[in-house]
Amino acid sequence: xxxxxCIKWVNYSGPVESDTPDERxxxxxxxxxxxxxxxxxxxxxxxDEVLVLxxxxxxAEAVLRDALSRGAHRAVRIDIDLTSDSSVIxxxxxxxxxxxxxxxxGDYSNDRGSGSVPSFIAADLNIDQALGLVALELPExxxxxxxxxxxxxxxxxxxxxxSGSAVLSVEGSTVRLRRASLKNTMSASKQEIQVITATxxxxxxxxxxxxxxxxxxxxxxxxxxxxxRVKHITDTSSSKGHGETVHAEPSAAATLILESLRKWGYxx
Amino acid sequence: xxxxxxxxxxDRIDTSEFRxxxxxxxxxxxxxxxxxTTRECVVACPANLFVPTxxxxxxxxxxxxxxxxxxYLVCNKEGAITWTYPEGGFGxxxxxx
Amino acid sequence: xxxADIIVVGAGPAGSCAAIAAARSGKRVVLIERGPFPxxxxxxxxxxxxxxxxxLIPHWFETAPIQRWVVRRSTMVLSDTGAxxxxxxxxxxxxxxxxxxxxxxxxxxxxxxxxxxxxxADLICSTTVTGLLRDDQGRVCGVSTDRPDGDLTASxxxxxxxxxxxxxxxxxxxxxxxxxxxxxxxxxxLSLSKHIIDERFGVRDNQGVDIEILGGTSGVNGGGxxxxxxxxxxxxxxxxxxxxxxxxxxxxxxxxxLKRHPAIAPLVEGGQVVEYSAHLIPEAGLEMMPKMVADxxxxxxxxxxxxxxxxxxxxxxxxxxxxxxxAGQSASAAINANNVSANSLKSYTDRLNKTFVLQDHKKLRKxxxxxLSDRIQHKYPAFVTxxxxxxxxxxxxxxxxxxxxxxxxxxxxxxxxLSELVRDALTGLKGFG
Numbered sequence: 144x145x146x147x148x149c150i151k152w153v154n155y156s157g158p159v160e161s162d163t164p165d166e167r168x169x170x171x172x173x174x175x176x177x178x179x180x181x182x183x184x185x186x187x188x189x190x191d192e193v194l195v196l197x198x199x200x201x202x203a204e205a206v207l208r209d210a211l212s213r214g215a216h217r218a219v220r221i222d223i224d225l226t227s228d229s230s231v232i233x234x235x236x237x238x239x240x241x242x243x244x245x246x247x248x249g250d251y252s253n254d255r256g257s258g259s260v261p262s263f264i265a266a267d268l269n270i271d272q273a274l275g276l277v278a279l280e281l282p283e284x285x286x287x288x289x290x291x292x293x294x295x296x297x298x299x300x301x302x303x304x305x306s307g308s309a310v311l312s313v314e315g316s317t318v319r320l321r322r323a324s325l326k327n328t329m330s331a332s333k334q335e336i337q338v339i340t341a342t343x344x345x346x347x348x349x350x351x352x353x354x355x356x357x358x359x360x361x362x363x364x365x366x367x368x369x370x371x372r373v374k375h376i377t378d379t380s381s382s383k384g385h386g387e388t389v390h391a392e393p394s395a396a397a398t399l400i401l402e403s404l405r406k407w408g409y410x411x
Numbered sequence: 412x413x414x415x416x417x418x419x420x421x422d423r424i425d426t427s428e429f430r431x432x433x434x435x436x437x438x439x440x441x442x443x444x445x446x447x448t449t450r451e452c453v454v455a456c457p458a459n460l461f462v463p464t465x466x467x468x469x470x471x472x473x474x475x476x477x478x479x480x481x482x483y484l485v486c487n488k489e490g491a492i493t494w495t496y497p498e499g500g501f502g503x504x505x506x507x508x
Numbered sequence: 509x510x511x512a513d514i515i516v517v518g519a520g521p522a523g524s525c526a527a528i529a530a531a532r533s534g535k536r537v538v539l540i541e542r543g544p545f546p547x548x549x550x551x552x553x554x555x556x557x558x559x560x561x562x563x564l565i566p567h568w569f570e571t572a573p574i575q576r577w578v579v580r581r582s583t584m585v586l587s588d589t590g591a592x593x594x595x596x597x598x599x600x601x602x603x604x605x606x607x608x609x610x611x612x613x614x615x616x617x618x619x620x621x622x623x624x625x626x627x628x629a630d631l632i633c634s635t636t637v638t639g640l641l642r643d644d645q646g647r648v649c650g651v652s653t654d655r656p657d658g659d660l661t662a663s664x665x666x667x668x669x670x671x672x673x674x675x676x677x678x679x680x681x682x683x684x685x686x687x688x689x690x691x692x693x694x695x696x697x698l699s700l701s702k703h704i705i706d707e708r709f710g711v712r713d714n715q716g717v718d719i720e721i722l723g724g725t726s727g728v729n730g731g732g733x734x735x736x737x738x739x740x741x742x743x744x745x746x747x748x749x750x751x752x753x754x755x756x757x758x759x760x761x762x763x764x765x766l767k768r769h770p771a772i773a774p775l776v777e778g779g780q781v782v783e784y785s786a787h788l789i790p791e792a793g794l795e796m797m798p799k800m801v802a803d804x805x806x807x808x809x810x811x812x813x814x815x816x817x818x819x820x821x822x823x824x825x826x827x828x829x830x831x832x833x834x835a836g837q838s839a840s841a842a843i844n845a846n847n848v849s850a851n852s853l854k855s856y857t858d859r860l861n862k863t864f865v866l867q868d869h870k871k872l873r874k875x876x877x878x879x880l881s882d883r884i885q886h887k888y889p890a891f892v893t894x895x896x897x898x899x900x901x902x903x904x905x906x907x908x909x910x911x912x913x914x915x916x917x918x919x920x921x922x923x924x925x926l927s928e929l930v931r932d933a934l935t936g937l938k939g940f941g
Contacts, residue, residue: 155428155504167545167618168428168506322498324657328632329538417764423696423784430544451753457694457760457786477786478549480672484687484788485753496674499654500544500634507612507697507740508551508785 144244146191148182149236149260150175150210151252152203152225166202170209173315174249180320181279181313182247183214189285192216196239198223198232204336212323212331223341229256230346233263239339243268248312250275258312263346265310273303274312359408420459424475432501436494437473437482443491444469451485452492477503512538514839515651515662516629517637517675519546519621521556521825522809522832523668527624527631528564529836530666535843537629538660539621540653542636547617549670551785553693554735554742555608555718556616557826562605564833565623569606573615575737576716577601578608580709583820584771586723586732587893591771593719602715610716610735610742620829640665640678640805647849648679648804663848664839666806668832671788673798673811681798681807687749689792691730691817691880694759695744698779702739708775709736720822722879723889724769726762728755729880733822734775743767743776746789746817748880759786789824791817793876794869800860801853808835816868818875818939827865834859874939883928891922 150171179195186193195210197203198221207218221235240246246268248261258274265272277300278292288306294314295301305311323331364375389399404410437460445467452461452469458477462470476497483494496502514530516523519541527539543549555578561568579602582595601607625631641650641659650661667675671690676682700708709717721732729748734741745762752759767776790796790813797814800807808814809828816823838856842848860866878884898914919929 155430167548167614168504170544322656325632325635325653325655325660326657328635328655329630332630332632418781420760423760423781426781426783427785449753454756454758455692455749455753457692459758479692479786479788480690481692481749481786481788484685484690485749495638496542496636496672499542499636502543502549504544504548505551505614505783505785507737507783508614508695508742 144191145194145240145242146182146186147236147240147243147246148175148179148193148195148210148215149246149248149264150179150195150197150206151249151254151256151260152197152199152206153252153254153256155253166205169202169205171197171206172249172251172253174251174313176249176320177313177315177318178247178249178311179210179213179215180318181281181311182245183321184281184318185245185285186214186216188281188283191244191285194219194240194243196221196236198227198235198341199225207336208331208334209323211334212328213321214323214327217337218334219337219339221339221341227341228345229259230263230348231341231343233260234267234343234346235339235341236260237264237267238342239337240268244308246310248310250312250314261310261312267346268308268310270308270310271305272310272312273305274310276303276311276313277317279313279317361408424458427475427477428504428506429475430501430504431474432498434498435473436497436502437471437476438493439469439471440488440491440493441468443488447488447491449487451487452482455481455485457481473497510650510661510663512536512630512660512662513843514538514664514666514836515540515660516666516668516832516836517651518542518668518670518809518811519624519631519633520550520617520668520670520809520828521620522811522814522828522835523666524617524620524624525561525564525829525832526666526668526808526836526839527621527629528627529833530840531624531627531629532564533837533840533844535840537624538662539624539629539631540635540637540651540660541621541631541633544634545614545618546621546631546633547612547614550613550617551693551695551787552613552824553695553733553744553746553789553822554610555822556611557608557823558829559605559607560826560830560833564829569604571619572609572611573619574609574611574714576610576711576714577606578610578718578735579711579715580717581608582717582719584719584721585889585892586721586769586771587890589770590893590897591769592893592896593771599715602713608718610718610737612737637669637675640675646803648802651675663843664804664806664853666808666832666835666839667811668807668809668828668835669811671790671810671813671815673807675805676798676807676811679802679805681800681802683798686796689790689796689813690749691746691789691791692749692752692759692786693744693746693789694763694786695742695784696763696779696781697737697740697742697783697785698776699740699782700779704778705736705739705741711736714738720820721766721772722819722884724766724772725885726755726757726765727886728752728757728762729882729885731879732766732772734772740782741776741779743772743779746791748791749788760784789817790815791876791880793817794866794873795877797869800857801850803850804848804853806835806839806853806856808832814865814869816872817879818872819879821868821872827868830863830865831860834863834865872939874935878932878935878939883924883932887922887924891918891924894918894921
């Protein structure tokens with residue numbers, strides 16, 4: 144089966160800023176490089192073929208040849224305007240993949256893109272996604288499920304068990320891309336690259352609103368004078384029942400916590 | 412006479428693109444450098460990569476190397492500076508020179 | 509069967525021309541470049557004289573990525589406060605067949621390497637050659653690279669690996685690497701609008717200016733240069749390595765001081781540094797040249813110290829292109845003759861000897877060291893500008909002094925002995941002859 148790797152052709156973060164990547168100063172990010180390396184490692188232990196894809200003009204084929212020289216089997220370039228919407232790019236990438244077993248992507252690109260292409264790919268293929276992986280442990284059997292650690296906000300980590308088809312995006316620090324042998328470098332320059340002209344429009348996405356937490360209901364302060372009412376909402380001298388110490392079994396403790404939260408108005 | 416603000420050394424180096432490899436392509440022999448009084452490399456290196464330390468040694472960087480070769484040529488201590496080209500594809504990348 | 513007929517190491521001007529010449533004669537050529545693309549490691553002091561390309565790439569000027577055609581060539585002598593400028597202008601140099609051109613080397617070298625690819629050579633970038641392969645009789649038969657499985661065999665290796673040429677050194681063709689034979693070039697590329705450059709330098713369209721400077725290098729033996737690109741100018745200095753460290757002056761400080769000179773400041777004012785760069789120059793010409801031929805090996809370009817730094821003539825890219833082309837042709841001829849021994853490859857040095865490549869160097873043999881000598885560097889700028897200052901200063905009511913007296917007085921003031929002046933004049937006359 145196919146393991147697809149999507150790499151983004153971008154300018155290196157060199158001193159000269161330019162909107163359109165110059166063939167000479169462009170490449171693919173460490174994250175994309177790591178994605179390619181993981182795909183190559185999985186393919187080594189299986190009969191899978193590694194398909195690399197990129198989007199852009201003819202100049203972008205340089206990164207595909209680079210990937211081929213490092214061991215990818217097949218390369219496809221989507222001929223598309225790089226300012227296209229991420230969902231358009233994702234849909235075209237998916238169109239060129241045909242039932243991939245896995246899709247590997249870099250977690251970020253050098254040009255600080257939105258990072259949304261992997262999600263769009265997962266949505267379009269209707270398979271699971273595991274994005275922002277910071278650590279992976281590949282199984283010996285290439286088809287077995289494997290463990291990965293995902294980065295969450297606020298320094299938290301999430302352990303995942305990945306099995307079946309999935310879109311995976313990895314950070315550059317997870318692995319270092321292998322160097323291509325001299326012979327492969329020479330043959331890659333002559334290997335064929337399939338070019339697909341982009342089609343189609345944006346993907347439908349549900350209308351989203353910014354997240355707003357539900358307001359907590361606070362009762363009006365009680366008191367005859369203004370001073371008493373102010374004291375009622377600000378005074379900490381009188382106990383309101385917060386800060387109670389109880390000893391209980393975990394399940395009983397959890398029930399107690401929920402009850403308290405409900406009593407204090409934090410839960411409905 | 413016109414005076415204009417000259418740029419800082421770091422700003423000057425920052426105008427160049429360096430694709431940095433993890434392997435240092437310059438190494439210095441600490442023992443030779445401790446006995447060196449002339450310290451040609453410290454003055455001549457255009458990237459200012461060689462820094463004398465307070466204990467008499469030489470601290471070297473390789474990341475912002477222009478790969479010119481000045482350091483090993485001016486150095487008068489045989490074998491004090493070992494200098495090779497960085498890994499293919501890495502190191503300085505000129506744009507408008 | 510070897511992997512290639514000819515391996516060319518380094519896709520600079522020498523390497524690409526070698527590859528073009530060899531590929532045109534039907535050889536399987538592999539051109540190896542350590543940078544991510546040809547030209548990415550290359551910088552220079554400003555002017556390419558590409559007429560030598562007529563032979564390899566007819567109508568090269570229609571496709572070459574040129575910034576400006578040099579129509580003004582100035583030689584400037586700077587004292588602390590004065591400047592003598594000898595300026596020649598020829599608008600004819602701005603039209604075919606052209607003379608000198610300014611270009612960005614990452615553009616020009618890349619273009620030239622693409623010509624080699626078009627001629628049929630295989631270009632491999634991001635690959636550093638780490639050494640020479642030898643057969644059991646010690647003949648060079650290929651190269652090793654820093655890639656996995658990185659050995660590559662060939663009948664002939666042409667080393668165009670630049671001024672540091674580790675290959676020529678490894679092959680034992682350089683006697684010693686003496687810091688006295690090298691200069692360090694450092695350069696700032698300054699951004700200025702095309703309009704301002706045109707006005708300041710008195711040029712239009714794609715006309716350009718090249719100024720070579722003697723003096724103004726803060727007492728470190730060397731020289732300076734300024735030249736124009738389309739919307740940037742380049743200002744830099746060339747510094748004798750041995751003097752640089754002895755004088756305890758930092759290269760970037762010497763550029764800053766040159767930029768502050770009253771004759772230079774108005775030219776560079778307002779230019780923002782967009783790139784800083786540095787490179788070594790094999791300055792000593794014939795005095796430092798290595799043996800250029802060994803069994804299965806040829807050396808060309810900067811690797812063979814084929815760089816002409818003779819005061820008013822500062823050329824390198826043209827010598828590189830020519831030597832590379834001759835090396836490519838000789839290597840092909842030797843392979844055709846089924847004999848790649850040093851003796852058979854000697855047709856390369858014969859070609860160099862018969863053409864400008866070595867003729868110019870022989871003619872100007874003494875000039876590089878003369879130009880960088882302490883007297884020329886530290887005494888003559890003050891002397892020359894002093895003479896001119898006195899000649900054109902009107903000290904009325906004092907009557908004009910005779911020129912001979914001015915020369916004699918200024919010579920003494922600058923501390924130059926008459927015998928030294930005569931000797932230098934003779935060396936110069938003979939050398940430039």
